[in-house]
Amino acid sequence: MTTLFDTRQQQRAERHPEKQKRPDTPVLRKPEWIRVKAPAGGVFSETRKVVRENNLVTVCEEAGCPNIGECWAQKHATFMIMGDTCTRACSFCNVKTGMPAPLDTDEPRRVAEATAAMELKHVVITSVDRDDLADGGAEHFAQTIRAIRRLNPDTTIEILTPDFLRKPGAAEIVIDARPDVFNHNLETVPRLYLSIRPGARYYHSLRLLERVKERDPSQFTKSGIMVGLGETKEEVMQVMDDMRSAGIDFLTIGQYLQPTRKHAAVDRFVTPDEFKGYETIARAKGFLMVSASPLTRSSYHAGEDFARLRDAREAALKAGRKV
Numbered sequence: 001m002t003t004l005f006d007t008r009q010q011q012r013a014e015r016h017p018e019k020q021k022r023p024d025t026p027v028l029r030k031p032e033w034i035r036v037k038a039p040a041g042g043v044f045s046e047t048r049k050v051v052r053e054n055n056l057v058t059v060c061e062e063a064g065c066p067n068i069g070e071c072w073a074q075k076h077a078t079f080m081i082m083g084d085t086c087t088r089a090c091s092f093c094n095v096k097t098g099m100p101a102p103l104d105t106d107e108p109r110r111v112a113e114a115t116a117a118m119e120l121k122h123v124v125i126t127s128v129d130r131d132d133l134a135d136g137g138a139e140h141f142a143q144t145i146r147a148i149r150r151l152n153p154d155t156t157i158e159i160l161t162p163d164f165l166r167k168p169g170a171a172e173i174v175i176d177a178r179p180d181v182f183n184h185n186l187e188t189v190p191r192l193y194l195s196i197r198p199g200a201r202y203y204h205s206l207r208l209l210e211r212v213k214e215r216d217p218s219q220f221t222k223s224g225i226m227v228g229l230g231e232t233k234e235e236v237m238q239v240m241d242d243m244r245s246a247g248i249d250f251l252t253i254g255q256y257l258q259p260t261r262k263h264a265a266v267d268r269f270v271t272p273d274e275f276k277g278y279e280t281i282a283r284a285k286g287f288l289m290v291s292a293s294p295l296t297r298s299s300y301h302a303g304e305d306f307a308r309l310r311d312a313r314e315a316a317l318k319a320g321r322k323v
Contacts, residue, residue: 014096015094015096015097016089016096016097016260016262016263017097017098018089018097019089019091019097019260019262019263020262022262024261024262025258025261025262025263025264025265026261026265027258027261027265027266028258028265028266028268028269030257030269031269033271033272033294034066034255034257034269034294034295036066036069036070036295043073043074044069044073047073047076047077047118050077050114050117050118051077051114054110054111054113054114054117055110056079056107056110056111056114057079057080057081057083057084058077058078058079058080060077060078064094064257064259065297066257066295066297071299071300076120076299076302076303077118078124078125078126078160078298078299078302079111079114079123079124079125079126080095080126080127080128081107081108081111081125081126081127081137081140081141081144082100082103082107082127082128082130082137082140083100083101083103083104083128083130084096084128085097085098085099085100085101085128086098086100086128086129087099087100087128087129087130087131087132088129088131088199088200089198089199090187090196090197090198090199090200091195091196091197091198091263091264092187092188092196092197092226092229092256092259092263092264093259093263094259094260094263095128099132100128100130100132103133103137103140107140107144108140108143108144108146108147108148109147111125111144111147111148112144112147112148112150112151112152113151115148115151115152115155116151116152120152120155120303121154121155121156121303122155122156122157122158122302122303122306123148123152123155123156123157123158124158124159124160124298124299124302125141125144125145125148125157125158125159125160126159126160126161126298126299127140127141127160127161127162128162129162129163129199130162131165131199134167135164135167135169135170135173136162136164136165136167136170137162138164138167138169138170138171138173138174139173141159141161141173141174141177142173142174142176142177145157145159145174145177145178145179146177156180156181156303156306157179157180157181158179158180158181158183158222158299158302158306159174159179159181159182159183160183160184160185160298160299161174161182161183161184161208162184163184163200163201163204163205163208164208165199165200165201165204171208171211171212172211172215175211175212175215175216175219176215176216178216178219179219180219180220180306181219181220181221181222181250181306181309182209182212182219182220182221182222183221183222183223183224183250183298184205184208184209184222184223185205185223185224185225185252185298186202186205186206186223186224186225186239186243187200187224187225187226188225188226188229188231189225189231189232189235189236189238189239190202190203190235190239191231191235192229192230192231195264196229196264205223206242206243206246207246209221209223209243209246209247209248210246210247213246213247220249220250220288220306220309220310220313221246221247221248221249221250222248222249222250222251222252222298223243223248223250223251223252224251224252224253224254224296224297224298225239225252225253226253226254226255226256227253227254227255227256227270227278228255228256228266228267228268228269228270229256229264229266229267230267236253236278237281240281240282240285240287241285243287244285244286244287248287249287249288249289249309249313249323250287250288250289250290250291250305250309251282251287251289251290251291251292252290252291252292252296252297252298252300253275253278253279253282253290253291253292253293253296254292254293254294254295254296254297254300255269255270255294255295255296269294270294272293272294275292275293275294275296276292278292279291279292288309288312288313288316288323289305289308289309289312291305
């Protein structure tokens with residue numbers, strides 16, 4: 001007899017075949033400050049309907065984001081383009097790993113139409129890694145940005161991109177499409193890359209964001225890290241310094257949450273007071289915008305944060321400060 005446990009185990013194995021031979025990692029009990037309400041309600045259902053009708057994928061669902069209930073209830077969703085299957089196998093990520101399907105050339109139009117249907121003033125577009133494509137999916141990103149601009153000229157656009165590792169010229173294609181915010185997450189401190197983000201390179205990711213500023217200084221740059229993976233406070237502060245050296249405007253810091261026992265274990269739950277401390281330090285280092293809390297994610301409150309980011313730049317320029 002097949003049990004619910006067996007079914008869930010099979011589903012996890014299908015999503016993450018590369019992780020099945022790993023030993024189970026311990027799962028820490030979540031503290032009160034990390035718990036969220038289950039998604040429900042009329043507006044939540046409306047958002048889900050728009051996503052389904054346009055045959056779109058969201059990182060909210062694929063990555064198991066804890067904020068999906070709050071965000072979808074406010075008609076906020078982060079669209080994940082280029083399919084639901086990633087060519088990388090990062091130990092922290094819940095997105096399915098495998099060989100992706102060919103690109104859907106109609107997807108940019110559908111994303112633009114969903115943006116219009118949801119009346120989004122600020123839209124966030126992310127993607128899986130597509131190492132199988134010659135340009136890593138850069139042109140698909142650019143087409144999606146242009147499609148949104150045509151149908152939603154007043155909507156601001158934020159992208160969260162892969163690293164385009166070993167894809168010469170790919171980053172420039174996306175930069176030249178002129179999103180309002182170019183985000184690429186460093187995810188963790190350099191020491192933990194081999195175990196947490198083995199397919200990526202810390203300094204390549206840092207250099208990607210620096211190139212955005214060099215090519216188009218008007219674009220805001222953004223990056224984020226997870227804490228609770230075993231990093232030290234000193235290592236987090238060094239990442240902040242590296243980001244500021246690359247001209248990054250906006251820093252996000254959130255608690256890592258373990259998707260399954262086959263993923264990297266949570267080393268500890270960072271307290272809300274520690275997050276406040278990180279925010280204070282980051283602002284002192286010169287970031288225009290900082291979001292640091294246990295439930296902070298890259299696109300959490302992205303629209304409101306973009307407005308604050310734009311205001312912060314204007315205030316800094318009026319004060320004669322370099323940004």
